[in-house]
Amino acid sequence: MKLRLFMLALVCLALGPGTFVRCAPRPIDYRSGVEATALDSAVKRVGPLEVVGMWQLKSRNTRFGGYSGLIALGDGTMFAASDRGAGMRFALGAGGPLGFRLAALGDPDFARQEYSLDIESITHDPASGQVWLAYEGLNMVERRDAGLAHPARIRPRAMADWGENSGPEAMLRLADRRFIILRESRSGWFADAFPGLLWARDPLDGEEPVEFAFAVPDRFRPTDMAQLPDGRVLVLARRLALGWPVFEVALFIGDPKGIAEDKLWPLRELARFEPPFPTDNFEGLAVDPGNGYPVTISMISDDNGAVLQRTLLVRLRWDGKLPQ
Template sequence: MIGRLALLALVAIGLSPGLFWRDDPPPYDQTSGVVAKRIAAGMQRLGPFAVGGVWQLLSENDRFGGYSGLVALSPNRLLSVSDAGRMMTITLEDGAPKQFAMTSFVRETEDSAKNTRDVEAITRDPASGRLWAAYEDSNAIERRSRTLAPERKVRPPEMRGWGKNTGPEAFTRLADGRFLVLSEGSRRMFGAVHPAVLYPDDPTTGVAGLRFSIRMPEGYDPSDMAALPDGRVLILGRKVRLIPPGFRTMVMVADPARIRLGEEWRGTVLARIDPPFPSDNYEGLAVVPAADGGYPVTLWLISDDNRMQIQRTLLAKLRWDGSSM
C-alpha cells in the first residue's frame, strides 16, 4: 500500500471521471460466494514462464478483495490474506481454482485499528505448518500455529524506521529456516534501493537480523516474495503507471547467498507481466514445487483490487523449470 493510494486516485480519475458517483450502496453482503471466470491470457509464455491460465475472481461479498499476500498450504490449497485483515482459502482441482472460503484472519472489533489489520505478506514452514504474517502499517511480524491460532507478535527493531504505509511488503521463510523481509518503501523518495532484513531464525523470537539493501529495477517496488527449491527466491515487483493508467509487474530471481552487510543485493529480471497478458495490481506470489520437492515449480499470482471498481482480482498460474531464459 504505499502512498500509492494517492497514485491510485489519479489512476481512477483518469480511467473514469464519474467513477465516484453512484446510487445508494446495496445492503452489506457477507454471504455471497466467489466465482472464478477463466479469461484469455493473450500469450503462451512470459519470458521463461509457461502460462498455465488466468482467472478473474468475482464476488458481491463485501469481505472479498484487497488480497495482498499469498502462500501455498498444500499443492492444491492456497491461502490469501488481505490488507483488511481477512483471508480466503482457494481449493484447486485439476490445476484450476474451484472452491473458495472467506473468513477473518484478524479478529475484528469495533475499535479495530488499521495497524492491527494491514496484512501484506504471509509465509509458511511446510514441516510444522506454522505461518508468519507481516503487517505493514505497524511494521510487525506475527507467528501463527498450523490452525492459524495466534502465538506471538513482535515489532522487530530492524523494521521500526520503516514507513507506516511503506513497510514489510515482501516476506518469505527460506528452506533453511531463515527469514527475508523487504520494505516497500525505498531509502529515498522514488528511489530504487529498499531496506531489507535477513533473520537467521524466527523473527518473533527476538533474534537480531542482518540489515542490508535490495536494488529493484527502476520504478518497481517489491510486492511479494517466495522461496524456490534450490535456495533462491522469486521477487514480485510492481509499479503504477499514470499514462496510460494501470499497473506493471515484473518477476526477478535472486540468491540469498549473495546478501552481504552494507552491500546492495541484486537479482535478475526473468519476465515483465505487461499487456496483452491480463495486468493489474499483482501483490501476492506463491510457489508450489513439483511432487519431489524440486522443479518444475508452479507460480500463483493474485492481484489486489484495492476494493475499487476499476480494478480486478486476478489469479494467474505460471510454470517454470528453473532456467533463466
Template sequence: MRTVSRPFPIAGTALSSPCPGQRTGRPFRAEDVPSALEDELWDIESATRDPATGHYWLGFENFHAILRYTPGHAPDAMRVLEGEVGWPSNAGAEAMIRLADGRFVVLPEGGDEGLVFASDPVLGASAEPFDFRRPVPGYAATDLAQLPDGRVLLLMRDTVFAIPPFETLIAIGPPPRAGEAWTPRLALRLDPVIPSENYEGLAVRPLEDGRVAVWLMADDNLSVLQRTLLAKLVFDSSAERD
C-alpha cells in the first residue's frame, strides 16, 4: 500500500538513496549518499525507535531502504537492502521493530521469510533470515510491536471482497530468531471489535495498572472509500487463557 505523506525530513542534500541502478547493502553515512533518488524515498512503510537514545529508523519500499534519524529528526545513516533480498518493489520492509535486546526484525509484505539483524542494520549488521509461518493463511504482516514482557505483537491484514476491503488480526509470539521458524499464534480478530479498515500501524504503551495500551493506525491511501483511523485497545496478560 502506498502513501504520499512525508512527515519526516527526507528531501534535501542531507540524505538520499544510491544512484539509479546501483544495488548495495553497504551502509552509508548521510554525507556520502548522492541525491539522485531522493524523490523516490517517499513511501514510508515501517518505523521503530530506540527509547534510550531517541534515534529512530524508517523502512521504505521500492529500494528497500532503512534510514536512521537522530532525536532532532536529522537524517543520519542508511542502508539499501535491494541487492540482498528478492522482495518485490512494492512489498518491502512493511514491518520493522528494534527489540529491547538491540536486535532488529524486518518482515516484507506478504513474504514468508523475515530478517533479523543482531544490531543496527545501517551500521552493517548482517541480515540473517528466518521462516515466517503465518497463524492464518492469506494474511500479510503490516507492523510489529514488543510488549513489556518481551513477547511481540504482529499486526496482519487480508484483502476481501467488501468495502473497505480489509480484514485484520493481531498475532502474538516470542521474538523471532535467526535460522528458526517463527510461528506466532492468533490472539485477536479485530473486525468484530473495531471498524474494518486498512490498519498498518501498531504501537504499545504500558499503563500504570500493569496492562498495556495497544494503538492501531489505519491509512486511507487517499481513497474516498477508506478512512484514517486511530483505535485503542487494552491488553491484559492476566486475562490470558493457557
C-alpha cells in the first residue's frame, strides 16, 4: 500500500502543480457500473506477441481500480483483485470485456488490521475453485473457497522479514500443485537478485519452502505470474521511468523446473512494452486455460488512484516460440 501511495505521489509531482488536488478521493459509490472503451493503436505486435485488443476501463464505483492480480477462470471469465480489498469479475472474449461485477473482498473481523486490504496477487485451483490471495505489508497468504468465503491464513516464516511494502508481489499455483511467491524488492541495496519461495504444496499446510533467487534487468520489478500450457511461467514486471509515461513494462519467461535451493532461477526477456504502446502500471497477468498454443494472455493495470493514470486491459496472443 505504501508503494502505491509513493507511486501516486511521484506521478502527481511529475505532472506539475495542482495535481494533488485532482487526485482527491472519490465520493462513496457502490452502484456505478464499469465502462469499457476500445483503444486504437498503431502497435499490432510487441516482440513475438500479437496485440489482440486494448481497452480502458472506467467507473465511479468506490470498489473499482487498483488491480494488482488477475486470473482466468475459464469460459472467458476473468477475476481481478485490487490492493483496495475488492474484486472485479467479468467476461472477456473477442468482442471485449462485459458483464462487470464489483464486490468487496474484506473480512469485517480481519479488516481492522493495517494492510488488510492490500492484496497484491491472486492465484487459483481450476479444479476446486479455491483461490489464494497474497497480502503485502502483512506478508501473508490467504486461502478462500470457490465462493470467496471461509478464509484461512498463514504468515510464512520465510516471509517474516520481507518488510511492509516490499513483500509478496507475485504468487502462482502451478499445475503440479506447487506454489511460487516472488518478492517485490531485491535482497539488499546492492543485490542484483530478488528472493523467491517455492512450496511443494499449499503454503497453508505449514511446510517450509525452498528459497531461491531470480533476476530481472534494468530496474524492473516483478508484479505477477501466469503458467503456460507447457509448464513454463510468464513473469510480468514493471519499472518507474524518467519522463512520461511513468511506467515501462516487460514480460519474462522461465521454466519452474530450473528452480533450486539457493540457486538463481534463469529468466529470459520475452517482450518489452514501450511507447507508442499504451503503457501504465501493469500488475495483473493471466493466461487463458487451454492445452496448447497459441495462447491468449491478458494484462491489467493498477491506476494507483491517480487521475492521469488509467485502468488498461490488454489481450495478447502468442504461438509459444521464443524470439531469436
